[in-house]
Amino acid sequence: MEYEAIIGMEVHAQVLTRSKMFCGCSADYASAPANTHTCPVCLALPGVLPVINRAAVEATVLTGLALSCTIPPFTKFDRKNYTYPDLPKGYQISQYDYPLCVGGHLDVQVAGESRRIGIRRVHLEEDTAKLTHTPDGSLIDFNRAGVPLMEIVTEADIRSADEAHAYLTELRTILRYLGVSSGDMERGAMRCEANVSLRPRGARAFGTKVEIKNLNSFRSVRNAIVYEIDRQSGLLASGGAVEQVTMGWDEERQCTVFQRSKEYAEDYRYFPEPDLPPIEMTPVEVQTIRERLPELPHDKAQRYEREFGIKSADVALLVAEHPTALFYEQAVAARPALAQAIANWMLGEVFRYLSEGERTTAELPISPAMLAELVALVDDGTINNTVGKQVLNEMMTSGEAAASIVERRGLAQISDTVALEQIITSVVAQHPGPVAQYREGESKVLGFLIGQAMRATQGKANVQIVRDLLLQALDDSQR
Amino acid sequence: MNLHDLTIHQAQELLASDAVTSVSLTEALLARIAAVDTDLHAYLHVASEQALAQAQEADERRARGACGALLGIPLAIKDVICTRGLETTAGSRILAGFRPVYDATVIAKLREAGAIILGKTNTDEFAMGSSTENSGYDTTRNPWDRDRVPGGSSGGSAAAVAASMCLGALGSDTGGSIRQPAAYCGVVGLKPTYGRVSRYGLIAFASSLDQIGPIVKDVTDAALLLQAIVGHDPQDATSVEMPAPNYAAALGQGVAGMRLGVPREYMVDGMAAGVRQAVEAALDVWRELGADIVQVSMPHAEYALPAYYLIAPAEASANLARFDGVRYGYSHPDTDDIWDAFRRTRAVGFGDEVKRRIMLGTYALSAGYYDAYYLKAQKVRTLIKRDYDEALQQCDALIAPTTPNIAFRIGELIDDPLQMYLEDIFTLALNLAGVCGISIPCGLSEGMPVGLQVQGRAFDEATILRVAYAYEQATDWHMLRPQV
Ligand SMILES: [Zn+2]
Numbered sequence: 001m002e003y004e005a006i007i008g009m010e011v012h013a014q015v016l017t018r019s020k021m022f023c024g025c026s027a028d029y030a031s032a033p034a035n036t037h038t039c040p041v042c043l044a045l046p047g048v049l050p051v052i053n054r055a056a057v058e059a060t061v062l063t064g065l066a067l068s069c070t071i072p073p074f075t076k077f078d079r080k081n082y083t084y085p086d087l088p089k090g091y092q093i094s095q096y097d098y099p100l101c102v103g104g105h106l107d108v109q110v111a112g113e114s115r116r117i118g119i120r121r122v123h124l125e126e127d128t129a130k131l132t133h134t135p136d137g138s139l140i141d142f143n144r145a146g147v148p149l150m151e152i153v154t155e156a157d158i159r160s161a162d163e164a165h166a167y168l169t170e171l172r173t174i175l176r177y178l179g180v181s182s183g184d185m186e187r188g189a190m191r192c193e194a195n196v197s198l199r200p201r202g203a204r205a206f207g208t209k210v211e212i213k214n215l216n217s218f219r220s221v222r223n224a225i226v227y228e229i230d231r232q233s234g235l236l237a238s239g240g241a242v243e244q245v246t247m248g249w250d251e252e253r254q255c256t257v258f259q260r261s262k263e264y265a266e267d268y269r270y271f272p273e274p275d276l277p278p279i280e281m282t283p284v285e286v287q288t289i290r291e292r293l294p295e296l297p298h299d300k301a302q303r304y305e306r307e308f309g310i311k312s313a314d315v316a317l318l319v320a321e322h323p324t325a326l327f328y329e330q331a332v333a334a335r336p337a338l339a340q341a342i343a344n345w346m347l348g349e350v351f352r353y354l355s356e357g358e359r360t361t362a363e364l365p366i367s368p369a370m371l372a373e374l375v376a377l378v379d380d381g382t383i384n385n386t387v388g389k390q391v392l393n394e395m396m397t398s399g400e401a402a403a404s405i406v407e408r409r410g411l412a413q414i415s416d417t418v419a420l421e422q423i424i425t426s427v428v429a430q431h432p433g434p435v436a437q438y439r440e441g442e443s444k445v446l447g448f449l450i451g452q453a454m455r456a457t458q459g460k461a462n463v464q465i466v467r468d469l470l471l472q473a474l475d476d477s478q479r
Numbered sequence: 480m481n482l483h484d485l486t487i488h489q490a491q492e493l494l495a496s497d498a499v500t501s502v503s504l505t506e507a508l509l510a511r512i513a514a515v516d517t518d519l520h521a522y523l524h525v526a527s528e529q530a531l532a533q534a535q536e537a538d539e540r541r542a543r544g545a546c547g548a549l550l551g552i553p554l555a556i557k558d559v560i561c562t563r564g565l566e567t568t569a570g571s572r573i574l575a576g577f578r579p580v581y582d583a584t585v586i587a588k589l590r591e592a593g594a595i596i597l598g599k600t601n602t603d604e605f606a607m608g609s610s611t612e613n614s615g616y617d618t619t620r621n622p623w624d625r626d627r628v629p630g631g632s633s634g635g636s637a638a639a640v641a642a643s644m645c646l647g648a649l650g651s652d653t654g655g656s657i658r659q660p661a662a663y664c665g666v667v668g669l670k671p672t673y674g675r676v677s678r679y680g681l682i683a684f685a686s687s688l689d690q691i692g693p694i695v696k697d698v699t700d701a702a703l704l705l706q707a708i709v710g711h712d713p714q715d716a717t718s719v720e721m722p723a724p725n726y727a728a729a730l731g732q733g734v735a736g737m738r739l740g741v742p743r744e745y746m747v748d749g750m751a752a753g754v755r756q757a758v759e760a761a762l763d764v765w766r767e768l769g770a771d772i773v774q775v776s777m778p779h780a781e782y783a784l785p786a787y788y789l790i791a792p793a794e795a796s797a798n799l800a801r802f803d804g805v806r807y808g809y810s811h812p813d814t815d816d817i818w819d820a821f822r823r824t825r826a827v828g829f830g831d832e833v834k835r836r837i838m839l840g841t842y843a844l845s846a847g848y849y850d851a852y853y854l855k856a857q858k859v860r861t862l863i864k865r866d867y868d869e870a871l872q873q874c875d876a877l878i879a880p881t882t883p884n885i886a887f888r889i890g891e892l893i894d895d896p897l898q899m900y901l902e903d904i905f906t907l908a909l910n911l912a913g914v915c916g917i918s919i920p921c922g923l924s925e926g927m928p929v930g931l932q933v934q935g936r937a938f939d940e941a942t943i944l945r946v947a948y949a950y951e952q953a954t955d956w957h958m959l960r961p962q963v
Contacts (some may be wrong), residue, residue, distance in 0.1 A: 040581050044801045046574065047561045047583060047680040049715050079797050081844070085817050090800020136818065141806070269844035271853060273689035274794055276716050 003236065005229045006206055007158035011171060012191040013181040014127060015059045015148035022050030022093065022146055029143035030187070035246040040144035044088035052077075056124055056148035057279065058099065059180040061289045063150060064101025064122045066174050067297060071286045075100050077124075077279035081269040085138065086128040088145055096270040099123035099314075100275040100281075103469050105169040106174070107298065108166040109316075117167050118155030125149050150181070156195070156206070161225035164194060168218060173297050175324045185217050191220055196228045198236060207242060212256055214248040224249040265465065300325055308332060308339035317347055324460050329369035331375075341375050349392050365399045374402035385412050385461055415462040417469065421455075423461075424469045427452045440475060480541040482507035482962070483643040487552050487700040488533035490646055494541065494551050499542060501541070501551030504646075505534035508553045512597065512644045515963050518625065520617040521639040524566045525598035533595045535822050541595055547701045547728075550593035555645035555827040557636045559606050560682040560691065566634075569682045571603040573616040573828025574808040583680020585649060585691050585708045585716065588632050592707050597645050598633030603801065604830045606684040608632050609902045611961055612893050613832040620889075621663060625925055627886040630660030632735035636694045637664040642963045647695040647704050651681055653688045654787050655881075655906025657916035661694050662881035662930020665920045665959060667947070668694045671699045672937045673913035674719040676705075677712030683798040686717075687911040697950040697957045701917060704724035705940060721938055729941045730948040735769030739946065740874035743778035745905055750883045753924020758880045760922045761931050764953050765878070765946070777866040781858045783908035784900060786813040789843045790911070795833075796840030804827065835896065842952050860911045867912040871936045876946050879905050881918040881930035888918050905932065919947045928959070 020027050023041035030112040036383040041048045061071055078096035104119035128146040131138050152171065158164050172183035172190060182189045197209035212228055214220045232242050247256035272278075295303070297319040304318060319325045328346055332339045350371065354361065374395065378388040383406055391405050396404075406412055414420060427449060428435055446467075453466045482504055483491070505918040509527050509597065516522050530553065537551035556562060559569045561579035563586070582590065583589045589596070597758035603613035603813040611619040611634035619634045621627040622642035629638040633650030637660035640648050652670035661668025669692045676691045683689060706727065713718040741762065762772050802822030804810030811823035829837070843852035870877055882902055892899040909916045914937050921931035931950075935943035951957050 031890050040579075043806060045561075045579065045581070045807065046567070046569065046577070046682040046801070047579070049679050049717075051714060059914075081797055083800065083803075083821060085803075086802060086804065088806065089797075091797045119662065267846045269841065269846075269849075271793060271797070271844055271849075274685075274717075275683075316600065 001237070002201045003229075003233050004201045004203075005155040005159055005225075006156045006197045006199060006209075007160075007164055007225060008195040009154045009158060009164060009167065010193045011152045011168070012149050012176055012194075013183060014153065014189040015056045015124075015180055016119070016148055016182060017055045017148055017476070018053075019053055020146040021053050021056055021124070021148040022256065027147045029147070033141055033180070034141040035143060037143040038145070041348060042088070043142055044090075047382065050093060050273075052276060052279070053148060058289050059123055060100045060124045060150045061177065061281065061286065062178050062292060063152070063180050064104060065290050065293055066178055067101070067104035067106055067119045067122065067152070069104030070102035071101055071121060073281055073283075074098060074278060075281060077186065077269045077273040077276045079273050080125075082129070082266050085140060086131050086145070088129065088142065093273055093276070094125035098278075106167065106170060107172045108163065109168045110160075115166075115241060117157045117163075120153045120155050122150055122152050125151060132158065156197075161222045164225050165218060165222045168192065168221060171298075173320060173322075176292055176294060185426075188216075191215075193409075194221065194225055194228075196225060196232070198229065198232045198242070208244050210242060210244070210256075211246045212249055212307050213246060213259065216251065220249050220251055223254060224256055224415060231256065248333050248399050253417065258390055294322070297322075297325070310340060310343050310345070314343050314347055317351075318343060321361060327361050327364070327368050327371075331372040334369040334372035335376050336374050338372065338379055341379055342372060343471050345371060345375050345392075349425055353396055354447035363450060364396075366395050370395060370401055370444070373376060376403055377406060381413055382406065383411055383413050384459075386459055387413070411460060413462045414457050414460050415465055417465065420457075420461060420465055420469055421473075423453055423456050424466070427470075436476065483645070485646060486696045487548070487703055488927035489648045490552060491548055491550075494546065496780050497544060499600065501534040501537040501553075504551065505530050505553045505597070508597060508645060511525040511642075515642055516644060519620045519638055519644075519805070519963070521600055521624060521629075521633065521642065521644055522555070522598045523568060523570070523601050523616055526565050526596060527683050529694040530597050532742060533590075537593045537595060542880065545593065547592055547680055549589065549707050551595065552593075552646050553595040553597045554587065554589065554704075555600045555636055555639045555648040556596050557648065557650045557681045557773030559651050559684075560586060560649060561682065562596060565596070566601065567599060567682070568609075568615070569606070570604045570614040570616060571828065571830070572822070573802045573804075574954070577808045579680075581680065583842060584677035584712045586680060587854050588708055593750070597814075600633070600639050600648060602635055603632035604833050605682065606627050606632040606651055606653055606689075607774060607795070607832050607836055609655070609659060609899050610887070610889070610892070610951055611635060613830055615830055618889055620840045620962050621886050622926075624664065624886070627888050627927065628663065630882075630886060631851075632656040632660075633668070634660045634663075637661050637666055637668065639726065640666045640696060641961055643960065647693060647700050649663055649683075649691055649704075649708070650689050650694045650714055651689055652789060652906075652910065653690075654910050655685045655903040656918060657692045658881050658906050658930065658932060659903060661918045662920075662928065663886035665919065665930075665956075665961070666694060666696055667698055667701050667957065669693065669705060669917040669940070669943075670909065670915060671705060671709065671940055672915040674717055675723070675915070675938060676708050677710070677715040677718045679712055679714040682691070683794075685794040686744070686837040687794060687797060688787075688791055688919045690910075698917070698919065698944060698951045699727065699948075700732060702730055702944050706943075716807065724941050726941055726944055729945055732945055733751055733768065734765055734946055734949045736873045736944065737770045737876070739772050740775035740870050740877045741764055741772060742775050742777040742870065742877060745779050745879035747883065750880060751885060751924060753885065753922075754880050754883065754929050756879070756923030757924060758931055761950060761954075762878060764950055768949050768953060770946075772878075773874065775870040775877065777863075777870060777908070779859065779862040779866050779907055780952050783863055783911055784904055786841075786856040786905045787822075787841065787865065787903075788900060789852050790860065792836040792840030793843045793853050794835045794840065796844065799829075799833065799837055804828070834898070842879070863908050864912045865906075867914055867934075871914070876943055877932075877934040879932045879934065881905060881932045885924050885927035885929060908933055913937060914957065917943045917947050919951060920959065921950070922956055923952070928956075929960050
């Protein structure tokens, strides 16, 4: 029998706010010594009370709007009760039945096809402390405790590991576009759980689902889902049954391992958080947040194709990172006629520079206008493509403007026909052998002869003119 | 008159006229504590040195021209309120030795006003109880009869005020914990409207019900101490941004023409005859002062107790989850692993009543029971709120006994928690409704004080103070002090 995988995903993303969710401590704890970003509130000392971080609420609403969610007018926080050493209050302040955002979707491209993934809800909660286990005992670092965390839950709309991967990629792109999360899975700023079940293709009823935790990278998400689909179809094919359990992904052994069964599912005893009054989101407030929505990658891609005539294969690469897209747009703004040429330079030389040094767009030593100027110099024939690459390399090192480098180093292309004619004449005279070969029909030696002429001009000659003149000279001498 | 017998406003006059210093006042009270608290056990911790240093500072502030209703006034603080550097246990063994690193907002306000903190008073563990018998440390004695309880949970504060071991005190009231001990000890206790006083730094029992308030010797002092602690606090999201009136200024306006409602459901058969007589006599006093006494109905009053004993324990079950021995307080020394450490720390650190309520609350919130218990209780709470709204639309304030009986004997009800819970039937509906109430002395029965409540609209503490003050001016009950 053939089975169809039914997958739902839960993503936790740390929200980039200055302070924590319910206290004034800095949420930027990345390189801080343990337990230095703490206060009575996030340490849950007796008597303290939480106060809602409005910026985190707005960031979550912004995310919901980007995912086409509805923002209900009433929302509240609840206590989720469970005991664990990383949870100082013994309960997590979360949202149970009235999340900030409900009923959205995200379109993703998988194998050239567009797939719509439903978003069930986006809600806000607080992160836990970080435990480190040592041979001498476990250590608790409360710097992370109380950092705002949004949870984004999909409908069971995902059908393959590739779709799950595409969803995560697109979601992370959007979170980064919005500036609401770093989306950094390796550093734990974005965490993922997948619910996987199988059903016979064509069946309506869902099979028993298995929850997979401990997915710490995009790759592990894909591998774990592939593994789990395999495992479950093996079970079903051999007449077995899938049990409703929680599995963990073992990165080393590349398999899912049993964590706990449904009987041990925790009863979280949710109830409304009495320390925090419910939040009312007025249409005006939602509209104000909506106005902060940037142009999203999908819309950008369509516009690049429409307005700039960029090839769709190129567009996806240009919009994948918000700063890159903005850099590109600013360069195009400086030279609107050169949109495709600038795209080619971005995707070729600029991307190569970035990936070689593992740099980000923000670290580029040149401005968008400087790139546009370089592209224009190539386009108007002042320099040729090869020289252009050299000039860009120098720009990346020194930050000097293209025109200034060309001028200082005398790199301007030689398009002067009289000067080039002399060079061509001498090339033809100095290489009688190849010239004879060419005349015998071996047209490929033309390249050699062009190369000789370029060498004589230190590469500055306009290749097109050299080629024309050379052909002319060869024809003339043949006559 | 002895210095320790003064009210706050009397002491303030003497301080203002340089007749006494805060240091001499503080010394007098510390001497009084030393003399009588060995028997009464009202205090858990007395901070003599810090108190004298604060008194010294208050005198210096006054010498520099400062003044204010609480400048130099020695007060006692219920041990559920965090005081920086001063041991705060909430009456629980699980917080033995805990010294907060921060002041509760009310404490910061008192310090700013120049009040002196004499020490921390006994309480039922985590404010759960009606007698202080649930304290993890000591049972406080009623200054009127040492075989009887002072009431609870703010029994230490009420006894300290009644026995003149402080000029005034702070208590906290979740279901009557200020008003009931005030009634049992013959003093004045006010529970402000929920949201009027910051809860930041109050060790939570039931977050949607808790409120800090004054326990004092007369209504004027209640107005003064309330004034010092009210106001919006950015650290407490449930505190309201609503300006407070000048409470003392409104006291003397009388009750002529006011409508005072007596809820039929609060004059029950089970009430002690002496309590009933005292309350009825009090109604006559107000009548004579020109108030209109009318009967009102609170049809859902009988459901307040069960609703309260679901909501309060439910919230408590979560609030008390943080006491795990990891970061502060008692930690069991002999454990196998972290789970064992949690279990043993809590098994030893918490007393029986606290464990009973944690279990009750956990049960009420459990899957499959939530709708039948917690949710149902919240619906009842809405109905009780409506009862109050309707009654207080017809009336300016409500009058009811504070407790059905006088203070019971120590040990009398300790094995009958349900009967002990019943001592709160007249007080806890007010917390569910979130409105305000004050208990004032209104007579004696069997030689023990009887208390009377004036209950008012949300954020209308001024009216209940005014009604209580009119009664107080017309009677002498508030002048009675126990022979200690
Ligand atoms: Zn903090």
